[in-house]
Amino acid sequence: MTDEQFLLANAYLDGELTADERRIAEADPAVMAEVEQLRGVQARVRSVQPPTEAARETAIAAAMAEFRAAPATAQAPAPAPIPFRPRPAYARVLAIAAAVVAVGALGVIVSQAGLGGDDDDAGGDFAAEEPAESAEVNAATESLENRSADADAVADEPAADDDAGDGESTAATILAEAGAEATDEAFTLDDGGGDAAEEAAAEPADAAAEEPPPFAANPPGFDPDEPITEPIELGAFGRFLLDEEAAGRVGSTPNTACPPELNILGDTTYVVGDDAVDVFVGVLEAEREVLAIERDSCDIVLEGPLTEPTDG
């Protein structure tokens, strides 16, 4: 059989011939014998085991969740029911920013009440400085709210989770600066302000208590190709995924119906006792937490502390 006959047989099988070509093929017994043989192979390739009901339902549920969560440019934007929604980082940012504003406002009140009568000059100077500082804090707060809103908007787009993380990180940096200013201000007020200033100073202290924990130390001998068995290994795997992502070696986020806030970057196997569970791995960099998430239910089966950056 020539190459031409072989291609003719394939094209005949695929219905890609003109009427004239088809007549030529049908007049050639060797071509038609080849067609029959190829037809048998084609039938076997087509004979695929059907998917499981669970796989079908999971896939369609994930797609429908995406459909419902899509922005207005797509279809009717009904809010998607999300089984698990961790408190987003920007919520904490806003809470702390609100505390900063409260401190600033109390500072103004206390300074005006405590200094206005005895020393007009001193009170005047302080009053002149104080609104300016409060304005800076308010401006920082507004900036935080705007950036957090931006980050929230971006986080709604599943493909842009990284950008959302950057937004929160930037917001956290500004927060740290604003919080430092407010803390200094509270101590200044405490020198001459009394109980009210102490109460005001307590709020930033509470806010400071919510700062993310320090990074965990790198576990010795960690191998990202081995299953996860302990939280410390999960934390190291999260760092590994972040590094791979930064190096451009991590592809698209695995398919998942889980909320995009979980920032799933990869998957692995979690071994607990005699059981091995296939899990997604979500990295909450702002919280310095790494989550092992059961693939079907999106249940968190293990949490680990994010390991310190490898470059510092």
Added chain:
Amino acid sequence: MDALLRRHYDRVHAVTRRIAGGSRDADDAAQEAMIRIVRNLDRFDGRSAFGTWAYRIATNAALDELRRRKRRPNLQLVDDDDESGREVADDLAHRHVDSVVDRLAIDEALAELPEEFRAAVVMRDVGDLDYQEIADALDVPVGTVKSRIARGRKMLVEQLGNRDAPSERPTHDPPNDP
């Protein structure tokens, strides 16, 4: 939307199953394909049938899954579709095993094909895409599609042929990619 996805899911899964190989990878790729379909629905321009467009997405999702698996092969070693260890209890079970063995043989034969041949054959034989649609999807000329399908099928015949193909196998080499 739900009905549309359900209508096409099984074929999408079949495409991913044949390209990605293992059933778990196929499940993942099919789910990813479903999500991409929804995500890119506004880009479907209606120039082809919806199924054609969907199966192209499924092909790409399966190829992505293959590449992802290559990066981390240790996580994909277990195929929950492997039924070769089941006990043979009766004649019906014998037939079941024959069916499973045959399926595994096809899986192995497809896995032996170069990725570009496998994609072309599966898009044609499972996805029912025509040559032009496959050429568009793979961004290659139609002649290349013809050649890849022909060469891919020849390799399949050779690998599967010992059991049920005629003894006089063609000895020619199919044409190379144009």
